[in-house]
Amino acid sequence: MSERLDLMKRALQSFLNQCITAGSLTVELASGERLTAGDGTGLPLVVVLKDTKAVRELFFHPQMALGELFTDGRLTVSGGSVYDLIELLGQNLHTLTPPQFGQVRHVLRNVFDRWTRRNSERLSRHNVHHHYDIDDRIYELFLDADRQYSCAYFETPDESLEAAQLAKKRHIAAKLLVEPGAKVLDIGSGWGGMALYLARVAGADVTGLTLSPEQLKVAQRRAGEKGLSSRVRFRLEDYRKLSETFDRIVSVGMFEHVGLKDYETYFDVVRRSLKDDGVALIHSIGRLDGRSAMNPWFAKYIFPGSYVPSLAEVFPAIESASLTVTDVEILRVHYAETLKAWRARFMARRGEAKELLGERFCRMWEFYLAAGEAGFRYGGLMVFQIQLAKKIDTVPLTRDYIASEEDRLRASEAAVADRSVAAE
Numbered sequence: 001m002s003e004r005l006d007l008m009k010r011a012l013q014s015f016l017n018q019c020i021t022a023g024s025l026t027v028e029l030a031s032g033e034r035l036t037a038g039d040g041t042g043l044p045l046v047v048v049l050k051d052t053k054a055v056r057e058l059f060f061h062p063q064m065a066l067g068e069l070f071t072d073g074r075l076t077v078s079g080g081s082v083y084d085l086i087e088l089l090g091q092n093l094h095t096l097t098p099p100q101f102g103q104v105r106h107v108l109r110n111v112f113d114r115w116t117r118r119n120s121e122r123l124s125r126h127n128v129h130h131h132y133d134i135d136d137r138i139y140e141l142f143l144d145a146d147r148q149y150s151c152a153y154f155e156t157p158d159e160s161l162e163a164a165q166l167a168k169k170r171h172i173a174a175k176l177l178v179e180p181g182a183k184v185l186d187i188g189s190g191w192g193g194m195a196l197y198l199a200r201v202a203g204a205d206v207t208g209l210t211l212s213p214e215q216l217k218v219a220q221r222r223a224g225e226k227g228l229s230s231r232v233r234f235r236l237e238d239y240r241k242l243s244e245t246f247d248r249i250v251s252v253g254m255f256e257h258v259g260l261k262d263y264e265t266y267f268d269v270v271r272r273s274l275k276d277d278g279v280a281l282i283h284s285i286g287r288l289d290g291r292s293a294m295n296p297w298f299a300k301y302i303f304p305g306s307y308v309p310s311l312a313e314v315f316p317a318i319e320s321a322s323l324t325v326t327d328v329e330i331l332r333v334h335y336a337e338t339l340k341a342w343r344a345r346f347m348a349r350r351g352e353a354k355e356l357l358g359e360r361f362c363r364m365w366e367f368y369l370a371a372g373e374a375g376f377r378y379g380g381l382m383v384f385q386i387q388l389a390k391k392i393d394t395v396p397l398t399r400d401y402i403a404s405e406e407d408r409l410r411a412s413e414a415a416v417a418d419r420s421v422a423a424e
Contacts, residue, residue: 008055009033015059023088029055038088043080045088050074067297067371071364083343083370090378135356136214138365139191142345147191147218150253150283151335151383161341164334169197170413174405175281175327175387176248177395178202185209185246185273187239188254192219192232199231201412204248208234240265242273248281249274255284260307263317270388271321279326279395280388285335286311289380295371302368311384318388326395327387335383336376343369 009029016027016037023042027035030051049055054074057065069075070082077085143149144162152164153171172194178184180203186195189208192215198204210216219234249270258266270280287310294307311328318325346353346369354362375381389395 008059009035012055012059013037019089020092022092025085025088042088043084045080045085046078047085048076048078050076061296064296064300067301067364067367070367071301071360073360073363081370082367083373086370086374087378090374093378136218137356138353141349141353142342142369146193146197148193149190150338151285151331152338152341153331154334154337161338161345164338165193166413169194170406170409171402172250172252172281172283172385173198173202173409174402175385176250176279177401177405178204178248181205182247183207183245184248184250185242185244187249187251188257189215189219189234190253191215192222192234194250194252195219195232195234196222196226196228198250199228200226200416201409204231206232207244207246208232209237209239209242210234211236211238239269242269245273245275245278247275247278249278250281250283252283253285255282256306256308257303258307259305260309260313263309263314264320267317267321267323271323271390274388274390276390277394278390280323282384282386282388284309284384284386286314286382286384287380288330288332288382292380295375298368298371301364308381314384314386318386323388323390324392324394325386326389326392327385327399329385331383331385333376335381336373339369339373339376343373 012027013035016025016035020037021039023038024040024044025037026044026046027037028046028048029035030049049058049069051074054065054069058069058075066075066086070077139147139149144165146162146165146169148165148168151168152161153168154164155167159167176184176198178198182202182204184195184198184204184206186198186206186208189195189210190212192208195206195208196219199206208219210219213236216234216236220229223229223232223234255266270282274280285308287308290310291313292308292310299306315325343366346365350362350366353365387395395401
């Protein structure tokens with residue numbers, strides 16, 4: 001037994017030396033022995049592994065084990081936060097040369113991802129329930145007042161989260177070219193913020209679809225409170241059940257949950273639901289660095305059934321549906337800044353989260369927000385916005401219209417705010 005542990009210790013030290021060349025990392029084993037790596041610069045991070053089994057798990061399954069060990073309290077970090085630890089790994093990623101079996105496992109995950117089952121309607125409901133139907137008060141702790149649970153759009157580096165989330169809605173609405181009275185579909189409407197914006201500011205008639213009963217209740221309540229129930233309807237419905245047609249279709253933060261095997265189905269639904277002169281806008285997380293398997297910890301604990309695509313995986317399904325791509329925009333570090341703001345807010349109210357769902361949940365959520373932010377800074381993640389139409393001349397020839405539409409929407413936002421104040 002001691003020889004096996006000694007072998008694992010030497011293997012872990014070798015692994016750390018390969019991973020960490022810049023920065024400072026000390027790993028303290030359950031026996032009290034310490035392994036060090038890096039050049040001594042930066043934060044003096046210390047990772048404590050609470051049991052001998054943790055060493056083996058971390059060495060053989062690092063992508064899964066790091067999150068599991070931290071969530072279970074079997075791995076702790078001092079000298080900085082868990083984000084600082086993940087950032088250190090991210091900054092050194094270009095030097096990472098994992099053992100051969102690690103490379104083989106990564107290749108096999110990519111292969112078997114192609115054979116995973118489709119996200120059926122039943123499975124989609126289950127996956128949504130896993131993440132969104134927890135205690136609803138959790139989301140109030142870190143989201144903006146409008147509950148925008150997707151990438152914000154920071155027009156300036158020091159912009160507040162509230163302003164950046166409003167700018168995101170405005171930017172999307174501008175690309176949709178929404179006219180008063182337009183019939184709009186919101187696929188994956190969440191707590192209703194985007195739909196309510198389109199109705200209240202752009203004057204649209206909106207139908208929002210969600211698979212979360214908890215989100216549905218909140219969205220319907222908000223529509224009633226704002227006096228918009230006659231112009232915004234929220235339904236508990238799978239997008240595949242749609243039979244109506246719309247002038248505009250928007251989907252924000254939902255495409256990640258469609259699953260690779262259902263891309264053609266998804267865009268076929270968009271096509272049949274879009275009028276001939278209509279415009280659609282899909283806002284989703286994507287990959288800058290090509291096809292890659294989902295991080296196993298995220299897939300198990302945070303977003304089961306999700307898949308983050310490269311654009312090369314999305315475009316064939318769009319082409320198969322005979323839709324025309326009229327614009328593509330890549331948002332690079334906007335989601336990193338969004339997650340940074342969420343993490344700061346969550347940590348500031350961590351005690352409240354612990355009272356609601358316990359310490360283990362707090363550790364899991366802290367790791368989720370930290371790893372997510374690092375993924376957008378160092379892990380090849382980005383957000384794309386794809387504008388679609390059926391006809392090549394549906395939208396203006398140049399992108400100048402986006403800024404003009406944003407100016408018009410800002411004026412409308414101000415007018416709505418003035419009316420609200422006057423009504424009070």
